[in-house]
Each structure stands twice: as C-alpha cells, then as structure tokens.
Amino acid sequence: MRVSRRHFCSTVAIGSSATLLGTASAQTDISVTGTVQSAAGADLSGVELRFSHENTGARRTVTLSSDGGFDLSLPEAGTYRTTLSNTENPTDGVPLIYSFESVVVDSTTNTVDLTVPRADEIQIRCVDSESSPVARLPVNFRAANGTGASPGLFTTTEQGYVSRFGADRPGVELAGETQVEVQPPANPETSIELGTVSVSQSDEFEFTITNPERYTYSFQLIEGNPDAGFHFPYFIYTPPLAADANDDTTLTRPFVVGFRLKDVDTTWEQNVAEGRDFIRSGRVRTIADELRAPALVALLPTNPPDESFELLDHNALQVTEPPYERLDRQLLSMISDARERLADEPYEIATKIHLLGFSDAGRMVDQFTMLHPDRVNAASSGGNGFATIPQDRLTEDIPRRRPPTMETLRWPVGTADLERLTGEAFDSESWVDVDQFRYIGAEDQGDPEDLEHPSDYTHAKSYRHFGDSRQQLLLDIFGWKQVDERFETSREIFDTVGATADFTVYDGVGHSVPDTVRRGVLDFHRRSMRDEYGPIPDTETQGDARDSSSAETRSDSVDSSGNDTQDEEAVSVTGPGFGLLSGVVGVAGAGYLLRSWLLEQDSDS
Structure with missing residues (x-):
C-alpha cells in the first residue's frame, strides 16, 4: 500500500510526560475524583474518560457529567493511560478521541484535573x-x-x-x-x-x-418489494475477496443471515438505523468477513401493532393479509432477491444459508430452521433455554421435567400441526442434518423461587397467543430455570433425536454476547462452512x-x-x-x- 499525505496547515505536537499523584505504594480500590474542563466550553455530559493501567492492562471507564466531573475507583496503584472518548454523541468542540498525560495513582484518594483542547x-x-x-x-x-x-x-x-x-x-x-x-x-x-x-x-x-x-466493502438498504415477495426492508453486505484470486477455482459462498427485529415500541426509522449498525459492525459482518461470504440482515417485526402473533408462532403462520403474511417466506424472497443482485460476484451463492441470532432473534433462527431445514446449512442460536421439539408427540423417550398434561406437541412447542398451518409436513430428515450451535450464559439463570409470583421471572415467556395449555406444556417439559432446567432439557432432547448440535454454557456470562461468545459463534460457522464448501481462502x-x-x-x-x-x-x-x-x-x-x-x-x- 502506498500512502501519501498532503497537509495544508500547521501542526502541533503533544508531550507524553506522566503526572504524579502522591507517593508510591501498592493498594487496591483507589478512589479517583476530578474534573475534565473543555477549552471550547462544551457540555461534556455523556463523554467517556478511560483509564488503562500501563503494566497490567486493568481498565475503567467513567461517563462525565455536564461540567466534566467524575468519580470512580481504580483496581490498583500504578500509571494509567488516560483517554477521552467522544464517540457516542458527538459534541461540537470536543475531539473524537484524545489522550492526556499519563496519571500515576498510589493513595486512597486522588484528584485529577484535566483540560481537553478545543477540537x-x-x-x-x-x-x-x-x-x-x-x-x-x-x-x-x-x-x-x-x-x-x-x-x-x-x-x-x-x-x-x-x-x-x-x-x-x-x-x-x-x-x-x-x-x-x-x-x-x-x-x-x-x-x-x-x-x-x-x-x-x-x-x-x-x-x-x-x-x-x-479494504473497501459494500452494504446497501433494499426497500420492501411486494412484487418480489417481501414487504419489509433488508440490508445486504458484500466483503472484499482480494484473497480469492485463483481463477481455476469456482468459489461457493452461503449467505450469512441475521435479524433486526422490530417490536411495537420501535419505529421503522429506529429499526433501520439499528440494522445498519448491526450489519456494519456486529456479529453478522464479522462472520461474513471471516467466511468471505455475503451477509443479509432482515428487518422484520417481532409482532404487529395488535400483537396478535409473535415471531413465527402458530398465529403468524396463519396470517394471509399483507404486510405480515408468512414472514418466513418473505425472508426466502429476500434471499432470492439478494442472489439476483449479486449475480456478478466472483463466486456462486449456495442454496443453503448460515443463520445466527440471539434472544428473540435466536428464537426466530430456531423456528425458521424448523420450517425450512432444507435451506439451512448452519444455525447458531443463543440466550434461550428451551427449543422447539422436532416431533409431533411426546414419546416416552423424550426427556421432560415432570409428567405433562398432554402429549400432542403443537407448534411452536413441537411440529404436530405444521402441515395444517403451512401445507408442508415437517422435514425431520433435513433438520437432523443441519449443523446447530446453541449457547447460553451461566449467569442468565435467575431464580423464580426468589420471586413473589412466577410471572415476575425474567424468562417467564407468555404464550398468550395460543393459550395456557401450551404454556403449561412448556413448563412441564422444560421446567422454569433457564440454564439448569430448560437449556439442559433441550440438550437432552436434541441428543435423543440425533440432532447435529453443540450446546455450550459460558461461565461468567449473562444475557449478552461478549468476545468469548462471539469467538465461539465464529468458530462454529467457520468450521461448518469448511465442512460443507471446502477451505476458506487465506486472510492477507x-x-x-x-x-x-x-x-x-x-x-x-x-x-x-x-x-x-x-x-x-x-x-x-x-x-x-x-x-x-x-x-x-x-x-x-x-x-x-x-x-x-x-x-x-x-x-x-
């Protein structure tokens, strides 16, 4: 890469000496208070101040008040790199990122007064x-x-x-x-x-x-197109393929598909903005870049304004009026539309996709994979305890927490009425062959026994759209506790039916996707793609x-x-x-x- 720089005005250099506070001593839980003043007189509310220990890497971040005041505890004595970050809500006159002189702390109380120059x-x-x-x-x-x-x-x-x-x-x-x-x-x-x-x-x-x-990439918003079979928008992303230079090899790439789901309290403008962020810097793009594969993020509703259905439940599959009819088929139409738009890319797009989702989006992944297993090569789903059971009846070999009041497993508890709802029987043979990765944080448990009423439990999902009987059936089979009962029972059920699935519990993780989990999801999709489509071209x-x-x-x-x-x-x-x-x-x-x-x-x- 050849880089040239034209500079039209003068420059100023910054020193790098350390500001010493107190005398040296080893101590933890050190209180630091102070003020950051803006030379521009700007309101600093929401601006972050980061402290990072130069030797151990210990880090703390504090959000400034409007006058720049802050109060935080540092975990240990030593020299800290101190950096102002103004990335969330840009403020006129305040730099995007700026480093101060390093700060040395070594007593129980320190005062730090800093001034950030006008940007x-x-x-x-x-x-x-x-x-x-x-x-x-x-x-x-x-x-x-x-x-x-x-x-x-x-x-x-x-x-x-x-x-x-x-x-x-x-x-x-x-x-x-x-x-x-x-x-x-x-x-x-x-x-x-x-x-x-x-x-x-x-x-x-x-x-x-x-x-x-x-280094360049391309992503664009595709508006809903009823004539093409979808009413809601989607984002499409294509990473560069500089490493894929072998003209003698025909590359095959699956779409990496994720969801940005809109609830009744979110505007479509907000959903589009969140979807743009998600495909720009979220897990979907990270996996697409790693797999050298195109990505698609579908902007779909969790439920309609009247809340008559949720995701792909049995009510959703019966909607016949636009724009909410058969959201699963709308996603298939989005994928077909995106395939046509990428017809000139230097690779073939596989007929099967890679799906990923977390929490509600994870349930969407679960349900879509059950409805269209022949279209899915790999699916990762996180943050959910129970899973849809790939059977129409609760046979004796299926694990359960206590004897249920009914044996018929109606959708989305099971697959009993799928043929009536969709016109197609459940394809169990294709579903068993789908690579699946299901994960959850060990701290995502909670304890319903500590609450006054079971409905207060974080994971007490209400299936009001299809009655109390199916809600009770879920509790009978999977139990209450999200990790110890529901997730474990799901694992046992998948083992019993012979599913191609890995179940992982991440210690120290709650209802979130930190880097350790992201790496696990990425490794799963990388491995699945290699198994199906061959080696992934090397990174350069x-x-x-x-x-x-x-x-x-x-x-x-x-x-x-x-x-x-x-x-x-x-x-x-x-x-x-x-x-x-x-x-x-x-x-x-x-x-x-x-x-x-x-x-x-x-x-x-």
Missing part, C-alpha cells in the same frame, strides 16, 4: 493511485497514547471523504496528534496505519491507497499487532487461517515540513503495522 473539524480524503476517490473505506482513529476509538463509526463517501455513518456531511473533530487507520473488512480485529495527523486548526489531509479493493492481513490501549507491539505473523501470506507494497508520505519518506514494506515477515482492535472495556460494567 477542530478536519477533512480527510482517500484516493487511489489515479487520484480517484475511494468510497466505502472503513476508517478509524487512535489517540497518541495508542488507545483506539470504537470501530465501525466512520467510512468514506463516494467523493472519498471520511464521514461518520448517518452524518449529513463529512468531517471529524480532532485535536493534537491522532493516528488515522483503516480497518480491513476481511480481518476486522486488526487495523492498518495510514499515518498521523497533527491538528491545531481546520485542515485537510489526503491519503493515496494503491489497492483499495482489499498480518504483521505486528498492538493492544489498543498500549504503545508496545507483539508479533502476530499468521492470518486467520493459520497460514503465512506474502506481498510487497510501497509507502510514501509527503507534505510541507515533512520532506519525502519512502520505502518498501512486506505484508508478511516485515509486515504492515497492524493494530489490534482490542478496545478498552469498562471492566466493571
């Missing part, structure tokens, strides 16, 4: 070697102390200018020295350094990228990785498939006062400078 809006333009603008380039920023902003917030416009997603104009507010980086879609956990901008007034910078096809990005909160580097010289790659590109930086620096950098052994997107997490949140 100036700068324009950053990315062009190719022919000076043509590079659109859809994922760009991010890193403070002088090595702390990165949250990824997935910025991309380039059709004119090549860096812009925050959803903003009405390009530009980013920065102060002092800030590193500009590209987040390769094919390897979202790393970043590639473009260069450092030094900002003291409004400026414009330009970077030349010789191989933008490796590798080199030295650096923790986002650290200035130190560590070696990471293999790609996501465990293989070395080779390439060589020229890098040059030009600009008034900089002279000309040029050289050749190898992507493998010599390496790009790769920065790890191990973002600072608030460890007590």
